[in-house]
Amino acid sequence: MKNINKEPDFKHIGNKLLSWYEKNARDLPFRQTKDPYKIWICEIVFQQTRISQGLGHYNNFVARFPDVKTLAEAEEDEVILYWKGLGYYSRAINIHKAAQQIMTDYHGKFPHEYEEILKLKGVGKYTAAAVSSICFNGKMPAVDGNFYRVLSRVFADGFDISNSRAFNYFSELAHLILPDQVGDFNQAMMDLGSEICKPKNPLCRECPLNEDCLAFSMKKVSEFPVKAKKMKAKDLELKYYFVHRNGQFLIQQRKDDFIWKKLFEFPPEISDALVPFVVGVKTVSHKLTHKNLSIEIYNVEVLSEEVWNHFIAENSYLTTDVESSHEKSFPKPLETYIRNYEEAYRFL
């Protein structure tokens, strides 16, 4: 009997990682303790921060504020002072408030449960999972950027890590390989992601998972993780020619790629033969947000449906039914075109 109808088993991957971690764990100050306070502080300090950058701050911080009570009773300004140079200063504000939260809501005793830890200011799903798993044998994977990178490579998974559902998606992948010792596993993923499975130039030859890594076996490690470009909104200038002849304007239809798929518009360029009929040129400014190829237009008004219908009736070049020709993905092609007409109307 084959393993048909049975989920593939990837647990050996998590266990391999654990074996690797036993021998290769980085020697870091917060690795010597299971004090939830210290682990919490270190998780906050090292959010979006490299170990080498935050290590000094971490040591100074826990030396000055060795426990929840000391931190809770400190002045906020001094807490912030110890954060100087780290960036993301709201972390310092939140860490101080959370300490007071622990004093008032938990009588100074650090909460053990994931759901409770999650309630602390500045603690999200990642940090709650990390603290509960490392200190209290919690079973939640601490899914962070390292998880995204390692898992997307191991499974050669093209899920867009900038997608807002990436956390849930990679949490599910993590559960496929999650061993029993979740705390060590979470830290192992951090070390692997930082030392081996790095964003650039990963050391795949030394990777304990290279035999299990689908991206590696396909020689496509550099293609993962997939991250959609977060394009800045760009200004797009388009030049339109207004060719007027026998009471009609020349318009044309866009291609079905890029923006305004199959939308009708005044021609952005014309042949020499049409030059004598050009009655105007207008440059229109657009805001282009690449992410979903959507367009915002400014400096223009929407004309009434009546004017649009009038234009349709007047224009013999319009041979396709606009309503059915445009892609559904485009929100308001009709209005967009009307606005272009408005531009021409004003110009003439």
Added chain:
DNA sequence: AAGCCGGGGCT
């Protein structure tokens, strides 16, 4: 769901 916060290292 998207924007914002940030200094610093790497390519």
Added chain:
DNA sequence: AGCCCAGGCTT
């Protein structure tokens, strides 16, 4: 110059 980093909060 652009990308990335032990994310979370706000709107």
